[in-house]
Amino acid sequence: MSLPVMFLFIITGILCISIAILAFYAVEAFSCLCKPKCACSNNPPTSIRDLPQATALLRTSKLSSRARPNRRLVLAFSISNAFTTTDPAFHKAFLSISKSLLRTSDDSWPILVEQTRAILKEPVTSTIENGISLVSLVQSVCFRFVLFKFFPSTQGITISSRTVTLITRAINELWISSKCSCAPGHSHMGSKKKLLRNTLASIFPDSPTPCPDEENPLNILLPAYETLWRIVLRCFLQVAFAYPPSNKFISTTVRYRAAFKSFLANPSSEQFTIRTKDEYCSAKDIVYESLRLWPPTRRIYRQEHENGAVLAVDVEFLQRTESIWGDEAGEFRPERWVIMNGEARTSDCKEAWMPFGKGSFQCPAIKMAPMMIGILVGGLIEEFGNGEWLLGDVADGLGDKQLENGRESFAEIILTKVGKEGKKK
Ligand code: HEM
Secondary structure, X not given: OOHHHHXXXXXXXXXXXXXXXXXXXXXXXXXXXXXXXOHHHHOOOEEEOOHHHHHHHHHHOOHHHHHOOOHHHHXXXXXXXXXXXXXXXXXXXXXXXXXXXXXXXXXXXXXXXXXXXXXXXXXXXXXXXXXXXXXXXXXXXXXXHHHHHHOHHHOOOOOOHHHHHHHHHHHHHHHHHOOXXXXXXXXXXXXXXXXXXXXXXXXXXXXXXXXXXXXXXXXXXXXXXXXXXXXXXXXXXXXXXXXXXXXXXXXXXHHHHHHHHHHHHOOOHHHHHOOOOOOOOOHHHHHHHHHHHOOOOOEEEEOOOOOOOOEEEEHHHHOOOHHHHOOOOOOOOOOHHHHHHHOOOHHHHHHHXXXXXXXXXXXXXXXXXXHHHHHHHHHHHHHHOOOOEEEOOEOOOOEOOOOOOOOOOXXXXXXXXXXXXXXXX
C-alpha cells in the first residue's frame, strides 16, 4: 500500500470513530432530555427545621396531607391503615384497634419478658461459625416479638428462621425501593411484593386470598416492627458496646446495663422510671435518649395539595440541634433526662422531642413502645451483652463514635462468640 493511501485510510478511520463517539453522546443526551424526571429530583421535599413551624404543621395536619406522601407504601405493600387513609371513620376505627392491641396489663409485662427470652434462644438464619449478623438478629427478635404481642393468632404456628429472614429482608428491600422510581430495586418491586405476600400467607393461613388491603397484616406489622427494630438495634449497640464520649469511665455503661437488668427483674411501669442512687438513670431515661438521637422516623412527611410541595419535618435535626439541647446535643447522655427536670430549657426540649410525632396523628404507642424497647434491649443485653460476645474483632467496642441512623448502617457487623476470658472461640 502506498504512503498517501495508507494516510487516507488512517484519517478515514479516525473520522469514523469520532463520529461514532459523538453519535453515542448525542443519543445519551437526547434520551436524558426525554426521560421523565423521577419524583425526588422533580419535587424534592422541603425540609422543616424550625421548631414552631414543625409543630404547627404537625398539629394542623389533615389525613389527606399525610396519605399523599404515603402512597408509595400502598404501592409497595398493598396496605390500608391510619397512615394511608383519607377516610376519618376508617382512621378512627383503625386507631381504636391499634389502641386495644397496644393495651398491656400489669400482669402481661412479665409474660413479654419471658417470651423475649424464649425468642432470643431461637436460631437466626444468618448464623456463621461462632457469629451472627447483628442486624438480622435484631430484626428477627423484633419481628417475633411483634407477632407475639399484636397477632395472638400466630402463637400456635411454628415459624422457621428462614421464613422470618425472608419476610424481614423483603420488607427492608421494598421499603428502600419504594422511595422513588430512581431507588435501587424499584423495577423488581413486583416480584419482591409477591414473595412477601406468599411468605406472610404461611404465617397467617386464615387470611383470605387474595387478601384485601384492609385485612393485610402489614397494616399493623409495619408501623410496629419497622420502628422497633431500628431503635432496639441502636440502643443495644450503645449500651452493650459503646462508651459515652463525655464520660469515658466504663462504670457509666455498667450503670446503664444495671438499669435494664432491674427493669427486666421487675417489668412494671414504676420500675421503668425508677432512678436509684446506684444506677442514677432509669431504663426510661436511656430509651428516651436513644429515641432522641436515633428516631426511627427520621422525617415526617406531609403534602397539603396534589402536586404541591412535599414538606419533611426533620425530626432527627430538631432532636439534635444545639440551640435546643445544648452543647452536648450530639452525645448520648441519658443523664440529661434526670437533670432536665429542673432546667429552664426543659419545655423547648419536650416540644422538640418527637420520635412519636406530635399533634393530630401522634403515635398511640407513645407510652407502651418505650417499655417494649426496654424489654427487647434488656433481653439482648442479657444474652449477647454479657462479655461473651464481641462486635466482630473489635475488642474495645465502638468507642466514642456517634452511631449512624441510616437504614443500612451496621449491615456488616457480626457478633462473635468469645470465651469467658474474652478469647475468640
Ligand atoms: C419505637 C416505636 C415507635 C415509633 C418511634 C413510632 C413512631 C410513630 C410516628 C412518628 C407516628 C406519627 C406519624 C405521622 O405523624 O405521620 C406514628 C403513628 C402511629 N403509630 Fe407509631 N411508632 C412506634 C411504635 C408503634 C407501634 C408498636 C404501633 C402498634 C400498633 C404503632 C402504631 C401507630 C399508628 C396506628 C399510628 C397512626 C396514628 C394516627 O394516625 O393518629 N406505632 N408512630
